[in-house]
Amino acid sequence: MALSEVYWDHQIPLPKLAPVQAKATVALVALLCFINSYDGEFVFDDSEAIVNNKDLKPTTPLNNIWSNDFWGSNLSSNSSHKSYRPLTVLTFRLNYLLAGGLHPVGFHVLNIILHAVISALMIDVFAILIGGLAYDEKGVKLNNAPKTSLLAALFFAAHPVHTESGVNAVFDVLLICNVNVYELSQRLLLRKNPLHVSEMLRTGLLMRLTLMGLGGLSMLYARWRIMGTGPPAFTEVDNPASFAENMFLRIVNYNYYYSLNAWLLLCPWWLCFDWSMGCVPLIKSVSDWRMLWLLMMWCILIGLISQALCSQDSQKRRTLTLGLVLLVVPFLPASNIFFRVGFVIAERVLYLSSAGYCLLLAYSLGHCCCRWTRFRKLLCVSVVALLCVCVARCALRSHQWRAEQTLFTSALSVCPLNAKVHYNVGKNLADRGNSTAAIGYYREAVRLHPTYVHAMNNLGNILKERNELIEAEKLLSKAVSIQPDFAAAWMNLGIVQNSLQKFEEAEQSYWNAIRFRKKYPDCYYNLGRLYADQNRHVDALNAWRNATMLKPDHSLAWNNMVILLDNTGNLGQAELIGREALKLLPNDHTIMFSLANVLGKLQKYKESEGFFLHALRINPNAASCHGNLAVLYHRWGKLELAKKHYELSLKLDPEAPGTRDNYNMLRRKLDQLKQSAP
Numbered sequence: 001m002a003l004s005e006v007y008w009d010h011q012i013p014l015p016k017l018a019p020v021q022a023k024a025t026v027a028l029v030a031l032l033c034f035i036n037s038y039d040g041e042f043v044f045d046d047s048e049a050i051v052n053n054k055d056l057k058p059t060t061p062l063n064n065i066w067s068n069d070f071w072g073s074n075l076s077s078n079s080s081h082k083s084y085r086p087l088t089v090l091t092f093r094l095n096y097l098l099a100g101g102l103h104p105v106g107f108h109v110l111n112i113i114l115h116a117v118i119s120a121l122m123i124d125v126f127a128i129l130i131g132g133l134a135y136d137e138k139g140v141k142l143n144n145a146p147k148t149s150l151l152a153a154l155f156f157a158a159h160p161v162h163t164e165s166g167v168n169a170v171f172d173v174l175l176i177c178n179v180n181v182y183e184l185s186q187r188l189l190l191r192k193n194p195l196h197v198s199e200m201l202r203t204g205l206l207m208r209l210t211l212m213g214l215g216g217l218s219m220l221y222a223r224w225r226i227m228g229t230g231p232p233a234f235t236e237v238d239n240p241a242s243f244a245e246n247m248f249l250r251i252v253n254y255n256y257y258y259s260l261n262a263w264l265l266l267c268p269w270w271l272c273f274d275w276s277m278g279c280v281p282l283i284k285s286v287s288d289w290r291m292l293w294l295l296m297m298w299c300i301l302i303g304l305i306s307q308a309l310c311s312q313d314s315q316k317r318r319t320l321t322l323g324l325v326l327l328v329v330p331f332l333p334a335s336n337i338f339f340r341v342g343f344v345i346a347e348r349v350l351y352l353s354s355a356g357y358c359l360l361l362a363y364s365l366g367h368c369c370c371r372w373t374r375f376r377k378l379l380c381v382s383v384v385a386l387l388c389v390c391v392a393r394c395a396l397r398s399h400q401w402r403a404e405q406t407l408f409t410s411a412l413s414v415c416p417l418n419a420k421v422h423y424n425v426g427k428n429l430a431d432r433g434n435s436t437a438a439i440g441y442y443r444e445a446v447r448l449h450p451t452y453v454h455a456m457n458n459l460g461n462i463l464k465e466r467n468e469l470i471e472a473e474k475l476l477s478k479a480v481s482i483q484p485d486f487a488a489a490w491m492n493l494g495i496v497q498n499s500l501q502k503f504e505e506a507e508q509s510y511w512n513a514i515r516f517r518k519k520y521p522d523c524y525y526n527l528g529r530l531y532a533d534q535n536r537h538v539d540a541l542n543a544w545r546n547a548t549m550l551k552p553d554h555s556l557a558w559n560n561m562v563i564l565l566d567n568t569g570n571l572g573q574a575e576l577i578g579r580e581a582l583k584l585l586p587n588d589h590t591i592m593f594s595l596a597n598v599l600g601k602l603q604k605y606k607e608s609e610g611f612f613l614h615a616l617r618i619n620p621n622a623a624s625c626h627g628n629l630a631v632l633y634h635r636w637g638k639l640e641l642a643k644k645h646y647e648l649s650l651k652l653d654p655e656a657p658g659t660r661d662n663y664n665m666l667r668r669k670l671d672q673l674k675q676s677a678p
Contacts, residue, residue, distance in 0.1 A: 022150050023120035029387075030116040030157035033394035038108045040402035044273055044424075048072075050107065055089050056096045065089045081234075081342055115165075119157035126152045126359055129322040130315075151383070152362035156355055158390035160268040163397040165351040237449075238342040240282055252283050252294070254336050259293040260345055261331070265357045268390075271397055272414040272421070273407055275345040277449050279415035304360070319363050327356025404428050419449035427458060435462045453479040457489045464496050472496045480512075487517035491526060498530050506530055521551035528560065537568060552584050555591065562594040566601070574598045589615040593625050600632045608632055623653035630659075634666055639673075642666055 042051055053072040054060050069075050070083035091110065099106045126149035236243040241253035260280065264270070272279065283290055301324075308320035330352035334341055369379050400410045405428050411421040426441030442459035445452055456479040463472035476493035480486055494509035510527040514520050528543030541564065547557035558581035565574035578595030585591060596611035612629040616622065626649035633642035646663040649656055 019123070022123055022153075026123060026150070026153045026157050027116040027120045029154055029391065030119040031112060033158050033391050034112045034115065034163070034398045036395055037398035037402050038112060039105050040108055040398075041404065042102070042104050042107075043401060043404045043407055046104075046107075050092055051102060053089070053092070056093045056102075058097060062093075065093070115162065116157070119153055122156050122355060123149050123153040125149075125355070126362075129326070129359060130319050130363070148362050148366045151365065152355075152358045154387055155358035155361055155390070158387055158394055159265075159354050159358065160271065160390060160393040160397050161264055161347050161350050161354055163271070163394060163401060164273070164347045234340055234342040237277055239276075239336070239340060239344060241344070242336060242340045244282060249282070249284065252286075252291070255294045255297070256280075256283055256290060257345060258331075258335070259297040261350060261353075262297050263293075264345070264347065265350060265354055269393065270414055271347060272411045272418070273401075274411070274418065274420050274424075275415065276343065277419040277421075277452070279418035279421070280344050281417065316367075319359070323356050323360040323363065325356070326359065327353050330356075405432075417448060419445040419452050419455065422448065423452065423455045423458070426455070430458065430462060435465065438462060451482050453483045453486055453489060457486070457492060460489075460496070461492055464492070464499070469496055469500050473500065485516040487513045487520060487523070490516065491520070491523045494523075494530070495526055498526075498533070503530065503534060519550050521547040521554050521557070524550065525554065525557045525560075528557065532560070532564060537564060540564060548581075555581075555585055555588050558585065558588075559590050559594055562591065562598065566594065566598050571598055571602050575602065587618060589618040589622070589625075592618075593622070593628070596632075597628055600628075600635070605632060605636045609636075621652055623649045623656050623659075626652065627656055627659045627662075630666075631662060634662065639666060639670060643670065 048071050050056065055065050055068055055072045064072075065086045067075060068089075069081060070085045070089065071081070072089075075082060075084060092107070095106045095110060096102060130148060234242070241250055241257065244250045244253060257280070304320060304324055308317055308324060311317045311320070331349065332338070334343075334346065334349040365379065365383060369376055372379070400406045404424070408421065408424040408428055411418065412425065415421050422441045422445040426438040426445065429435070429441065430438035439459065439462055442455050442462070445455040446459065449455070456475045460472040460475040460479070463469075463475070473493065473496045476489050476496060479489040480493060483489070490509050490513035494506045494513065497503075497506035497509055507527070507530060510523055510530065513523045514527075517523070524543045524547035528540040528547065531537075531540035531543060541561055544557040544561045547554045548561075551557075558577070562574050562578045562581070565571070565577060575595065575598050578591060578598060581591045582588070582595065592611045592615040596608045596615065599605075599608035599611065609629070609632060612625060612632065615625050616629070619625065626645045630642045630645035630649060633639070633645065643663075643666055646659060646666060649659050650663060653659075
C-alpha cells in the first residue's frame with residue numbers, strides 16, 4: 001500500500017516532537033493562556049445566553065433548543081437575532097444539569113478544555129493542509145509532528161483574539177473543515193495531471209463531494225426555514241456601515257472593517273468586548289486617512305493570492321492557497337456580503353479565520369528560516385518571544401474577562417467613543433451601589449449617543465432614587481418619545497410622575513407600558529400602588545391580583561394585598577389571601593409577618609405566634625416583627641414574653657414607632673401587678 005505524500009518541512013528552529021508530545025505541548029500552552037479565568041463570573045452576554053436563558057432549565061422541553069435562538073427566543077420572532085447554536089445551548093443545559101444549577105466554573109472549565117483539545121487537533125489539520133501525513137500499512141503515523149504545523153498550532157492555541165470565542169460552538173465545524181480539506185488536498189491539489197471524471201467516479205470522490213454539497217445545502221435550507229424564512233432585524237446602532245448613505249460608502253466602510261479584523265489577527269492588543277455605538281467612526285470621505293488601511297490590506301491580500309496562483313513551487317502554492325481559503329472563507333458570513341450582520345467587529349467570528357492566519361505566519365517564518373540561515377538563532381529567539389507575548393496577552397485578557405468590572409473598564413481606553421462601553425461601566429457601578437460614579441458614565445453615554453434610550457432610562461432611575469424628579473421625568477419622557485414601545489421607560493416614568501403627584505399622567509404611563517408589554521407584573525404592581533395612594537382599593541387589589549397571576553411568586557404584590565385588606569378591616573379576606581400566598585411562597589417572612597398580624601387581630605393567638613416565630617427564624621433581626629410579636633403577647637396576657645420581645649425590638653431599633661410607648665405601658669402594668677401581689 002503506497003504512502004501518502006510525505007510532508008515537506010522548512011527548517012523551523014523547533015524541537016522534534018512525537019505526535020502525542022506535540023499535541024500535549026499545544027494543549028498545555030492553550031491551558032496556560034486561559035486557565036486563570038476558570039473561576040470567573042458570568043459576564044456580559046452570559047446574563048442573557050445562560051443566566052436568563054430558559055432553555056437551560058430542566059422544566060423547559062428539550063425540543064425548544066432546536067427552534068429557539070442562542071438567547072432562548074423563538075427564531076421565527078421578529079425580535080430574534082437568528083443566532084442558531086443548538087449544540088452550544090445543549091452543552092449549556094448539560095452543564096446546568098450536571099452542576100445542579102448555574103455555576104460559572106463548569107462553563108468556563110469546559111470552554112478552556114475544548115479550546116485546548118481543538119488546538120491540539122489543529123496540528124493534524126495544518127499538516128493535512130500543508131502536505132499530508134505519512135502512515136504505514138497498518139495506519140500508524142510514521143513521521144513526527146511537522147514543525148510548521150506544530151508552530152501554527154502553537155500560534156493558534158495562544159492567539160489572544162480567542163479570549164472571547166465560544167470554542168464549544170466551533171468544534172464540529174473544525175472537524176467538518178478537516179474532512180473537506182483533506183479530501184480536496186489529497187485528491188485535487190497534489191495531482192500533477194488533471195483529475196478526470198472517470199477517476200473521480202472510480203475513487204468515489206465525486207459521490208462524497210456530492211453528498212457533502214447536498215448536505216450543506218440541506219442544512220442551509222433547514223436553517224432558513226427555522227429562522228422564519230427571513231433575516232434578523234438590526235438597527236443602525238448594531239451596524240452603522242450597513243445604513244450608510246450610498247453604496248460606495250457602505251463598501252468602503254465594510255472594507256475598513258475587514259482591515260480592522262486583519263489588524264486584530266496581526267496585533268491583538270486592541271481588544272474590546274463591544275465595537276458598536278461610535279467605537280469605529282464611519283469613513284465619510286475618500287480623503288479620510290484611514291483609507292490607507294484599506295489599500296494596505298488589499299495590496300497584501302493580492303500579493304498573497306498572486307504568490308499562491310503563480311508560484312512554481314507546488315508546496316508553496318498549496319500552502320498559501322489553503323491558508324488563504326481558511327483565512328477568508330470562514331469570515332464570509334460576517335462580511336455583510338450575503339446579509340447584514342448585527343455587529344461592527346466581533347472577535348469571536350475570527351476563531352476559524354485565525355487558523356488560516358496562523359498557518360500563513362508559521363509557513364512564512366519557516367520560509368524565512370530556510371532562506372536566511374545566518375539568522376536562524378535570532379529567528380528562534382523571536383518566535384519564542386512572540387509566543388511568550390501571546391501567552392501573556394491571553395492571560396491578561398482572560399483575567400479581564402473574569403469579572404464585568406474589569407472587562408468593562410478595560411474597554412474605556414480602547415473605545416472611548418463607544419457609548420455602550422460607558423453605559424456598561426455605569427450599570428456595573430450602579431449594581432455595586434456606587435450610583436454617584438454611575439451617573440457620570442450614563443451622562444457620557446447619552447452625550448456620545450443622544451438617542452441612547454437605555455442609558456436615559458437607567459440615569460432616570462438613579463435620579464429618581466436621589467429625588468431629582470424633574471430631571472428624571474425629562475429624561476424618561478425623552479426616552480419614550482424616541483422609542484414609544486419602550487415599556488420599562490414608560491413604567492419608570494409612571495413611578496416618577498406618581499412621586500410628583502401627577503396621578504392621571506402616571507396612570508396613563510403605566511397603561512402604556514402594559515400596552516407594549518402584555519405580561520408586565522411589575523407594572524401592575526406599581527399601578528396598584530398608585531391606586532392605593534388614591535384610595536381606589538378595589539382597583540389596587542385587581543392590579544395586584546393581575547401581578548400575581550402573571551408572576552405567582554411576586555411577593556410584594558401578595559403582601560400589599562394582605563396589608564390593604566387588613567387596613568380596610570377585611571380580615572377574613574386578608575387571611576385567605578395570606579394563606580394562598582404562603583402556599584406559593586412558604587418561606588417568605590414578610591407575608592408570614594403580615595398574616596400573623598391579621599391572625600392576631602382575629603384573636604387566633606396560637607397560630608399568629610407560630611407565624612411570627614417562623615418569620616423570626618428566617619429573619620431574626622427584624623425589629624418590627626419582634627415588636628408586633630410583643631404586642632400579640634401583650635394582648636394574650638403573656639406579659640414576660642411581651643417584655644422580652646419589646647426589649648429585643650428596641651435593641652434592634654431604638655426609634656421604632658410606638659414600641660417605646662407600648663413597652664412603657666407594659667412596665668407600668670407589671671409594676672402594678674407586683675405591687676398588688678400579696
